[in-house]
Amino acid sequence: MSQPPDGPRLSTLILLSALCILPINIFLPSLTGMAAEFDVDYGVIGLSLAGYAGASAVLQIVLGPLSDRFGRRPVILGGLAIFLVATLGCIFAPNIWSFLGFRLLQAVIAPTYAVALAVIRDTTGKEEAASRIGYVAMAWAVAPMLGPSLGGLLDENFGWRASFWFLEAFALAIFALCWSDLRETNLSPSASLCAQFRTYPDLLAARRFWAYALCMAFSVGAFFAFLAGAPLAAGYAYDLSPAALGLAMGSITCGFMFGSFLSGRFAGRFRLTEMMLAGRTLACAGLLLGLALYAAGADHVMALLGPCMLVGVSNGLTIPSANAGAISVRPQLAGSAAGLASAITVAGGAAMSSVASAVLTPENARYALLLVMLGSAAIAFATALIAHLLERERS
Known part of the structure; x- marks a missing residue:
């Protein structure tokens, strides 16, 4: 029986997990100010939360098979790269509709959490995987607790865009960390993308x-x-x-x-x-x-x-x-x-x-x-x- 591939450091996956969840709510304390700046009703700016959740749910179904077909590393690095571009788009958005468009694009980061779990499974047995997932899940839990508080402080001192600048800097650091530490762990990729999507019935x-x-x-x-x-x-x-x-x-x-x-x-x-x-x-x-x-x-x-x-x-x-x-x-x-x-x-x-x-x-x-x-x-x-x-x- 072949040995499982070497996985990344657990700290890398913990930090990636935190980045996956932070964008959901770090900017929530800024919603009223953002609505005023973009001159829209609060319900319109609220779409930045509901739309993000919907897009992330759809992308969960897409990125998993992509990682089985093309590998975990390119999917995670690609998701991080798109997130970096989308976050800059949110920062410099000239109007609410371009902001909401880039905000939907930011949702690509959320499913990388599921891909990170697949990395753990690639490199460990079932019981050890549960242990490592437990530690990763701690970051998944603490990030949404701290996110609104951090976002509120950043907004109060530097304006609402500061939260997105923080996400940009954090994502850039995680991209560099994953580039150096995350080797490919899917050593048996599927033959084709169509074949991969046909695995869902199985x-x-x-x-x-x-x-x-x-x-x-x-x-x-x-x-x-x-x-x-x-x-x-x-x-x-x-x-x-x-x-x-x-x-x-x-x-x-x-x-x-x-x-x-x-x-x-x-x-x-x-x-x-x-x-x-x-x-x-x-x-x-x-x-x-x-x-x-x-x-x-x-x-x-x-x-x-x-x-x-x-x-x-x-x-x-x-x-x-x-x-x-x-x-x-x-x-x-x-x-x-x-x-x-x-x-x-x-x-x-x-x-x-x-x-x-x-x-x-x-x-x-x-x-x-x-x-x-x-x-x-x-x-x-x-x-x-x-x-x-x-x-x-x-x-």
């Missing part, structure tokens, strides 16, 4: 892939439900200030960082599905505890946030292993699997966010949020159990 027919991907989707779904419902549940019920509400909403992300750290430490010692089941059990138990506290009349904000923080920890335990499992179902299709799994995960998060927004009202927000999150976590538990049973059948 993935879609694999029950284990669906079990891993849906576990990720509904694990992330509970997180997105929290983001959609927490401002109403915590803000209305406990009359939190905007600053306090922001800190409260960061609690689940802090939990995710801690869970990802635990995955980095322990995933290599346990089966992937064992880590997933442990995480899903913690999520369901935490949310049931929250409902029990509500039924008992506990009237403190931590009665809501504490259980939600446990969901963050559980996601940190689950998602690296589920990711490693999804891209290991067909190792020769790791890039395609990573991209498709990421697209399914984004769809699951969007669906649960919509459910939370539709169901919650000021009167029911405290317990309804926990119920929606519990429903998503329970589906994730069921799919983790299915993945466990399917893996036992194979062994």
Whole structure:
């Protein structure tokens, strides 16, 4: 059996992961000022967020197969190069429509996270891949926490374009780092691009892939439900200030960082599905505890946030292993699997966010949020159990 190729330093992939997520929200504190400068309604400038998310979801499906056909290195370096050009376009955009066009082009950086996961799978076994993905996921979690704060400081001192200048400098540094450190790890590229895209039915027919991907989707779904419902549940019920509400909403992300750290430490010692089941059990138990506290009349904000923080920890335990499992179902299709799994995960998060927004009202927000999150976590538990049973059948 051939030895796996040498991979890049873990720090390279961690920094690339941070760059993949930072552009989503670093400029959010500047939206009102940008709307005023471009002389457009706030809803128009808001397209810079919604359009970016939509473009990144589509590109997840495209760049994965491209990396299986042409290699991980050219896809990552090409994505970084396009991002550098697009970011300059955002900085010097003369009007809102050119800005939005370059902003959509910036979305090419987001799917390079999935390609980075394929690099990890190329160079490690399944369990070790979950461990490394756990550390990479910590950057994926901390970047959106720090992004708005950094963007706000840059805007306050230098104007909204400073956030994009920061992204330009950061991306240039990552490009140089990947150029020197990222060797090609896909040693068995597919014969043609058409042949590569024809592999999607093979993935879609694999029950284990669906079990891993849906576990990720509904694990992330509970997180997105929290983001959609927490401002109403915590803000209305406990009359939190905007600053306090922001800190409260960061609690689940802090939990995710801690869970990802635990995955980095322990995933290599346990089966992937064992880590997933442990995480899903913690999520369901935490949310049931929250409902029990509500039924008992506990009237403190931590009665809501504490259980939600446990969901963050559980996601940190689950998602690296589920990711490693999804891209290991067909190792020769790791890039395609990573991209498709990421697209399914984004769809699951969007669906649960919509459910939370539709169901919650000021009167029911405290317990309804926990119920929606519990429903998503329970589906994730069921799919983790299915993945466990399917893996036992194979062994």
